[in-house]
Amino acid sequence: KQEVTQIPAALSVPEGENLVLNCSFTDSAIYNLQWFRQDPGKGLTSLLLIQSSQREQTSGRLNASLDKSSGRSTLYIAASQPGDSATYLCAVTGSARQLTFGSGTQLTVLP
């Protein structure tokens, strides 16, 4: 059974700092990995999708990497802003197109 772990569970940084969120998964037989953002009480916003054959994806200040063999992904956020404060979730797509989510990292960027 696939298990996804995210470290740290919570992170507080001052504005402008670069930061890294970590995600690990136990079964490397995945189709892809997605990073999502969730604001309190809201749905999920897709940030980046990395296919299993890719090593990284970039969108603006966000960069996500994937090392499928070691079961790890990182989300790098450059020059963090207070508007980046949210919970960040990673999820892997396994067999039968089922997404397995981590428990998330709650990020707070202090002005």
Place this chain on the structure above:
Amino acid sequence: EAGVTQSPTHLIKTRGQQATLRCSPISGHTSVYWYQQALGLGLQFLLWYDEGEERNRGNFPPRFSGRQFPNYSSELNVNALELEDSALYLCASSFQGGSAGNTIYFGEGSWLTVV
């Protein structure tokens, strides 16, 4: 272009009643997924529908059921509601569920409270 839309936004039901939640996928998407986000339990996969057929279901009892209509919209039904069914129910959609490489887009969710 409209995103994934869900209704109702909030729903309060009494234990033992039935709840029906609705989802409209992004135009052109044929796959619809349902997830439950209960407090402290994270996001749990419920159901996947593609082209009107149930393709996969998560580890939930049979009182959680649903369907997908010819226009690809979907309904989630929860029968014999229990207090622990209180959660945010999220619907998501994607192109061609048979292709695993597509981004999945989520709606804003429906809050179900069982009292």
